[in-house]
Structure formats: C-alpha cells, structure tokens
Amino acid sequence: MKNKTAEEKFNALRRQAEALMENPDFSKRVVAVEDPLRLIHELQTFQVELELQNDELRRAQQELMEFKIHYTQLYDFTPVGYITLDAKGNIIDANMTLARMLETETGSLVNRPLSDHILPKDQDIYYLHLQALFSYKKRQICDLKMKSKEGAFLDVQLESTAIPKSCQGEARFRTVIIDVSDRKRTERLLKYGRHQLESVLNRIESSVYVADMTSYKILFMNKHMIKKHKADLTGQICWASIHGKQTGPCDICNNDSLVDKAGNPTEPCIWEFYDKDADQWHELTSLAVPWTDGRLVRLEIARDISRRKQAEKQQKESKLILEEKVKQRTAELEDMNATLRTMLKKREEDKNEIEEKIFANHKLILAPIIKNLKKNLTRESQKHMMDILESELKNILSPFSKKLSDRMVNLTPMEIHVADLVKFGKTNKEISEITHSSIHTISRHRENIRKKTGLKNKKVNLRSFLLTLE
Numbered sequence: 189m190k191n192k193t194a195e196e197k198f199n200a201l202r203r204q205a206e207a208l209m210e211n212p213d214f215s216k217r218v219v220a221v222e223d224p225l226r227l228i229h230e231l232q233t234f235q236v237e238l239e240l241q242n243d244e245l246r247r248a249q250q251e252l253m254e255f256k257i258h259y260t261q262l263y264d265f266t267p268v269g270y271i272t273l274d275a276k277g278n279i280i281d282a283n284m285t286l287a288r289m290l291e292t293e294t295g296s297l298v299n300r301p302l303s304d305h306i307l308p309k310d311q312d313i314y315y316l317h318l319q320a321l322f323s324y325k326k327r328q329i330c331d332l333k334m335k336s337k338e339g340a341f342l343d344v345q346l347e348s349t350a351i352p353k354s355c356q357g358e359a360r361f362r363t364v365i366i367d368v369s370d371r372k373r374t375e376r377l378l379k380y381g382r383h384q385l386e387s388v389l390n391r392i393e394s395s396v397y398v399a400d401m402t403s404y405k406i407l408f409m410n411k412h413m414i415k416k417h418k419a420d421l422t423g424q425i426c427w428a429s430i431h432g433k434q435t436g437p438c439d440i441c442n443n444d445s446l447v448d449k450a451g452n453p454t455e456p457c458i459w460e461f462y463d464k465d466a467d468q469w470h471e472l473t474s475l476a477v478p479w480t481d482g483r484l485v486r487l488e489i490a491r492d493i494s495r496r497k498q499a500e501k502q503q504k505e506s507k508l509i510l511e512e513k514v515k516q517r518t519a520e521l522e523d524m525n526a527t528l529r530t531m532l533k534k535r536e537e538d539k540n541e542i543e544e545k546i547f548a549n550h551k552l553i554l555a556p557i558i559k560n561l562k563k564n565l566t567r568e569s570q571k572h573m574m575d576i577l578e579s580e581l582k583n584i585l586s587p588f589s590k591k592l593s594d595r596m597v598n599l600t601p602m603e604i605h606v607a608d609l610v611k612f613g614k615t616n617k618e619i620s621e622i623t624h625s626s627i628h629t630i631s632r633h634r635e636n637i638r639k640k641t642g643l644k645n646k647k648v649n650l651r652s653f654l655l656t657l658e
Contacts, residue, residue, distance in 0.1 A: 263283050264284040264285065265284065266283060268365060268367075269282070269285050269286030269344075269364065269365030270282070270285065270286065270362070270364055271283070271297075271302065271362075271363050271365065272351075272363075273302060273348075273360065273361045273362075274358065274360055274361075275322065275358065275359040275361075276301070277303060277314075277318055278300065278301050278302075279297050279299065279300055280299075281298065282294055282297040282298060286365055289334075289336070289342060289344075289367055290334065290337055291336040291337045291338045291340070292336070292337040302363075305334045306332060306333070306334055306335075307333045307334070307335055307341070310333050313330050313332045314332060314346070316330075317330040317348065318348075318361075321348050321349075321350060321361055322350075325350045326350075327347065327348065328346075328347075329345065329347050330346050331343070332346065342369055343367070343369045343372040344365050344366060344369075345366045345368050346363055346364070346365055347366070348361050348364075349361065349362050378480050378481075381480060385480070386408065386410075389410045390410045390411045390412075393412060394412060394489050394490060394492070395410070395412055395416055395489070396410040396413060396487070396488070396489050396490075397409045397421075397426070397430070397487075397488055398479065398485050398486065398487050399426045399485060399486045399488070400485055401443050401447075401476065401484060401485060403425075404425050404427055405423065405424070405425060406423065406424055406429065406430075408422060409421055409422055417430070427441070440461060442474055443476075445457060446486065447476050447484065451484070453475065453477065454476070456473055456474065456475040457472075457473070457475065458472070458473050458474075459472055461490075468492060469493045469494045469496075470492060471491045471493045472488060472489070472490050472491075473488065473489040473491075474487070474488045475487055558577070558578050558581075561574055562575075573622075576609075576612075576622070579612060599640055602623075602633060603636055603637055606619060606623070606630060606633040606634065607654055609622060609623075610634065610650055610651050610654060611654040616630045616631055616634070634650065637650065641653065
C-alpha cells in the first residue's frame with residue numbers, strides 16, 4: 189500500500205510538472221515568498237519517497253532475480269524432463285534434464301517437434317495424446333519410446349496439461365517426460381518371472397492355486413485344477429467357489445498359522461484331508477509366499493493320494509492276514525515241534541535200547557568167544573592181536589571212539605587207528621609192525637594227529653592227551 193501511494197504521488201507530481209513545462213511563463217513569479225520553503229519541503233519529501241521507492245525497486249529486482257535463478261535451477265535440474273509445446277507439438281522451452289536424457293543440447297531441442305525423438309511405431313500414440321489434450325483440455329498420460337541422439341532407446345511416460353490461452357494468447361501445453369526405463373525393465377522381469385512361475389505350477393500334476401490372504405480372492409489356478417473344476421475360478425472367492433455351500437472361510441483354513449506375529453512366512457503346513465463328496469484323499473501343502481506384486485499370498489497344493497491311501501489300506505489288510513497266517517503257522521510249527529520232540533525222545537529211547545542190546549550181545553556172545561580164542565592161541569603175536577581186537581571192541585562200545593571222532597572229526601581212519609595204538613602205549617616200531625607200515629609213515633601220522641588236535645609246538649604228551657578222552 190505504501191508503494192502504491194508513493195507511485196500515485198509520483199505520477200501526480202509528474203503530471204503537474206509536465207503541465208507546467210508545456211507553457212512556461214518566466215516573466216512572473218511562480219510562487220510567493222513563502223512558497224519556496226514549502227516547495228523545498230515538498231521536494232525533499234518527494235526525494236525521500238523516490239529514494240525509498242528506488243530501494244524497494246532494487247529489492248524487488250533482487251528478489252525477482254533470485255526467484256528467476258531458483259526457478260531456472262528448479263526447472264533445469266528437476267529429475268524429470270520438462271517442456272512447453274505449442275499447438276503443433278513444437279518445443280518452445282525444454283529443461284536440461286530432457287537434454288541429458290536425449291544426449292543432446294537444450295538449444296537443439298527448441299523450435300523442433302518433439303515427434304523427432306519419438307520412435308515411428310509410437311507416433312500414433314503421441315498424435316492421439318496431443319489430440320485428446322487439445323480437445324478435452326485435461327491432463328493426458330501415455331507411455332511410449334523415445335530415441336536419444338546416440339541411438340539409445342528410452343521408455344518414457346508423457347504427462348501433459350493445457351495452459352490457458354489467457355496466459356500466452358495461444359494454445360500451449362506443458363509436458364512432463366519421465367524416464368520409466370527401470371520401471372518397464374522391472375515390469376518385464378516381473379512379467380517374465382510370473383510367466384516362469386506359472387509355467388512351473390502348470391506342469392505340476394496336482395491342483396495348485398494362489399489366493400489373497402485377506403480377501404480370499406483367487407489370483408491363479410494351474411491347468412490341472414482348471415481341468416478338474418472344469419472352469420477357471422480366478423477372481424472368485426476361494427471358499428465360495430472351490431468349497432461350495434460355504435458362508436465364510438473354511439474350517440480347515442490356516443492362513444493365521446502361515447505367518448508369524450511380525451508378518452513373515454513360517455514353515456509350510458502339510459496335512460491330509462478327505463473329500464467326502466468326491467470320495468478322495470488329498471495331501472494339502474499350504475505356505476505363504478511373496479507374489480509378483482510383492483504381497484504375501486497363500487499358495488496351496490492339493491495332491492491326490494487316494495491310490496496311496498487305498499494301497500495303505502490294502503497293505504494293512506494284507507498285514508493282518510499275514511499276521512493271522514503267521515499265528516496259524518506258528519501254532520502248526522509248535523505242534524510239529526512237540527511231535528518232533530516226542531520223536532526225538534522215542535529215538536533216544538530206541539538208541540539206548542539198541543546200545544543195551546549191543547552191550548548185552550557183546551557180554552553174552554562176543555566176550556566168551558574172544559576169551560576161548562585167547563586160551564587156544566599159542567603164538568604171542570596172535571595173542572597180542574587178539575588183545576588189540578578185544579581192546580578195539582571195547583573202544584567201539586565205549587564213549588572213547590565217539591569222543592575221538594567228535595574231537596578229531598578230520599582224522600583219517602588210519603590216523604584214528606594209530607591214535608588207538610598210541611593210547612595203549614605202543615611205540616612207533618610196534619605200531620609199524622602191527623599196521624605193516626614203515627616207521628617213517630607212523631611218525632608222519634603221529635605228527636598229523638598232533639597238528640589236527642592242536643598239540644603242535646606244545647609240550648603235551650600225545651598218549652596223555654588221548655587218555656583224557658576216555
């Protein structure tokens with residue numbers, strides 16, 4: 189208000205001065221004697237006002253300069269491209285960010301069509317963008333590709349608004365150009381990742397679906413599940429579409445257990461479920477996984493294990509049958525063992541009876557005959573041979589032969605015969621005469637007997653050892 193008053197006073201004084209200067213009359217006095225003092229006062233006052241006004245103008249000019257610098261810095265160094273277009277799409281003004289994006293100079297962009305830097309295949313998108321902007325005078329957004337001076341391609345987003353004609357006198361547009369190459373690259377990677385994920389899930393020969401853990405909306409179903417349900421239920425509520433006749437989340441829903449208190453995924457939950465309507469057993473695996481948009485979702489895999497359950501049932505039945513057969517067979521074997529024990533006992537009794545008969549026959553028949561023969565023999569050698577025969581018969585009837593055979597089962601018959609003669613105290617020479625063998629042969633037999641009975645290199649008398657076997 190002060191500046192406005194000073195300006196009005198200045199304008200009034202100027203108009204008065206100009207009026208006086210048009211018809212100057214220097215022949216008469218302009219003012220009275222007291223007028224010069226008032227005039228001096230007015231001039232001094234006006235001078236002060238002019239100085240204040242001049243200071244205000246300098247401050248305003250400084251602020252305007254600072255604002256212009258700030259605006260220029262903000263305009264040129266903003267992280268997005270910023271341009272002003274006329275109605276024909278020519279660039280009126282462009283910032284340095286766009287020049288850097290297109291790898292060129294700002295001056296080479298001004299008064300040139302923006303379409304020069306747009307790929308031919310996206311020219312129609314840009315034309316429709318301008319047409320909609322010119323027709324509706326509302327903000328328009330589009331995505332297209334631009335090419336830099338060096339030939340590099342950029343994915344950009346154009347966001348344009350119309351400038352009212354009252355400001356510039358003609359239609360002009362402000363356009364923000366945002367480099368979305370990283371975003372597009374990320375979107376392509378996410379799209380490729382989702383495609384790969386869906387390809388893997390579609391190859392699983394089990395029902396697989398993905399659902400939002402809050403809204404229960406199905407986000408994905410694999411081909412196996414679509415074929416089973418004969419419809420793609422993507423976008424529907426899982427408990428209402430998959431499990432019919434439900435008025436809310438299923439009783440078996442375990443979304444709360446798939447994440448911890450901090451909202452992080454926990455270990456997968458695996459359990460078995462019997463579908464009464466379809467008469468099928470399923471092994472369900474539920475886990476929380478990050479989806480392609482970053483949110484946690486429920487991934488559930490339902491594997492049909494009806495055949496396995498049927499096999500387990502048959503195996504259990506077979507096991508029961510086998511156990512019953514084993515019990516029956518065990519009972520039969522116990523009966524057979526009892527019969528065998530009876531038979532063995534009978535055999536032992538028969539054996540004892542035979543042994544008693546043999547001893548009786550020896551005592552009653554053989555012993556008297558041998559005794560008569562010994563009386564009738566005259567030659568010493570014959571008597572000696574008869575003694576040996578009598579001794580051998582006793583050995584056969586005594587436990588010694590059995591012990592000898594058991595202990596030295598690997599002895600030859602000749603070695604057993606030699607062992608019998610050694611036990612009776614016969615020398616090698618006497619044994620050779622009796623067996624009609626050489627002394628060297630008898631010595632070799634004795635060595636074999638010691639070796640086979642474990643007496644080799646031991647200071648144990650062979651005859652003493654053999655006597656212990658009585």
